[in-house]
Amino acid sequence: GNSVTQMEGPVTLSEEAFLTINCTYTATGYPSLFWYVQYPGEGLQLLLKATKADDKGSNKGFEATYRKETTSFHLEKGSVQVSDSAVYFCALREGSTLGRLYFGRGTQLTVWP
């Protein structure tokens, strides 16, 4: 079956620190992979995506590379800001473009000034 496992939080960092949030997946086919971000009291916003192996998704300084050999899609940012404080969700979608999303359990990130 399909599932996503991401590192448990919370993660607490100082401003300008390096961020890594690990995400691994299990899929029956060739999934597309996503990172979503949820700010307090809001819905999910798509942060970045990758649709095939070795693709790198990037947005707002965040990056993640689709690694088929390790079934991973780790989220990284070189220098975090206070405004990055949020919950981050790794997700996959099956090969079908109409497919539902499978989410990890989310990682709470808090960045202190």
Place this chain on the structure above:
Amino acid sequence: GEEVAQTPKHLVRGEGQKAKLYCAPIKGHSYVFWYQQVLKNEFKFLISFQNENVFDETGMPKERFSAKCLPNSPCSLEIQATKLEDSAVYFCASSQLTRKGKSSYEQYFGPGTRLTVT
């Protein structure tokens, strides 16, 4: 509209009462998804639609949950005889094939409806 709209923002129901949630997808989007966020972070898929047709309902607790997407109306998710365990935030998402024909089908999420069952 340009965003997924969900109403109401908050809903409080006594155990056993009915709850009805609404979702207006982004204009032009044909696909609608409902997710339930429980225990603060865990997302559970409920059901998806392609226009007014159910596409995938594998996540729906069929005994008390039902959903519809009718033409020219907001989609709805209804819970009959709510239980304490139904307390959650319910998110709706919509998607559509991009104009250039790329099959990205990104899902755009609404702000959610927080249901509290007392």
